[in-house]
Amino acid sequence: ATVSVATGATLTLAGNEAVASLALAGTLAGSGTLTAATYRLDGGSTMADLGAGTLASLGNSRLTGRSAAAVVNVEAGTLTLAAADRLSDTAVLTVAAGATLTLDGTDTVGRLALAGTLAGSGTLSAASYALDGGTVNANLGAGTLTSRGSSTLGGSAAAGTLTVETGTLTLAGAERLGAAPAVQVDAGATLALAGDQVFGLLSGAGELALGRFTLATGAGGDSTFAGVFGGSGGLVKQGSASVFTLTGEGAV
Numbered sequence: 001a002t003v004s005v006a007t008g009a010t011l012t013l014a015g016n017e018a019v020a021s022l023a024l025a026g027t028l029a030g031s032g033t034l035t036a037a038t039y040r041l042d043g044g045s046t047m048a049d050l051g052a053g054t055l056a057s058l059g060n061s062r063l064t065g066r067s068a069a070a071v072v073n074v075e076a077g078t079l080t081l082a083a084a085d086r087l088s089d090t091a092v093l094t095v096a097a098g099a100t101l102t103l104d105g106t107d108t109v110g111r112l113a114l115a116g117t118l119a120g121s122g123t124l125s126a127a128s129y130a131l132d133g134g135t136v137n138a139n140l141g142a143g144t145l146t147s148r149g150s151s152t153l154g155g156s157a158a159a160g161t162l163t164v165e166t167g168t169l170t171l172a173g174a175e176r177l178g179a180a181p182a183v184q185v186d187a188g189a190t191l192a193l194a195g196d197q198v199f200g201l202l203s204g205a206g207e208l209a210l211g212r213f214t215l216a217t218g219a220g221g222d223s224t225f226a227g228v229f230g231g232s233g234g235l236v237k238q239g240s241a242s243v244f245t246l247t248g249e250g251a252v
Contacts (some may be wrong), residue, residue: 002023010027013030013032036050036051039067056073062079062082073094074099085105086107091110103119105121107125109125118134118140128146131145131147134152139157142160147164147189151167151168165189172194174194180198180199180220184202185208191209210235215233218244225244
């Protein structure tokens with residue numbers, strides 16, 4: 001069956017149920033799990049649990065129950081995860097441009113593709129995070145972080161590696177990268193600092209826009225940076241046993 005729950009209406013589960021698809025603008029309540037191939041939240045609220053399948057959200061939706069969906073797409077509006085561990089630990093999570101995912105607790109997914117905004121007070125952990133013009137105001141856990149387009153890291157990230165592939169990634173405060181990662185800035189890309197930072201190592205051929213801030217790097221091993229430095233900030237070499245080679249142009 002195809003199930004639709006209108007705005008202001010409630011479907012209450014007294015046990016587990018399986019349907020072909022769910023379109024939810026109202027409320028899914030109860031103690032059971034509803035399983036479907038697809039779930040579409042259009043300003044809907046889920047108090048009960050959702051099974052495996054594909055979950056799409058638009059409007060201002062809220063996930064209070066858990067979801068086992070393998071694919072989660074926040075297409076528009078805001079999807080709020082109302083507690084910790086609402087999503088499957090292996091879910092592929094995509095947040096489209098103009099859309100927002102808000103965390104009210106810590107959660108884990110398989111990977112994140114962010115063109116919109118990650119907000120809230122929690123930490124999202126994944127094996128990989130791909131920013132494509134996205135804004136991160138919550139925190140990111142360990143893993144691999146890449147950036148394209150004009151992206152902003154306002155929260156902290158514990159990623160072990162960071163690659164700025166294209167566009168500009170702005171680190172919007174001091175010490176945004178807590179794990180002292182290996183950072184690569186590709187040719188044509190820019191990494192902009194809005195506070196002092198510590199990298200394990202720095203490589204690539206792009207631009208490091210220091211502004212008036214200080215970058216400390218080198219403790220993670222040998223590296224070569226062939227790019228340029230901009231701004232009036234400073235560069236501090238760390239790690240007595242490592243070699244940090246500068247082959248590009250620019251003032252520090």
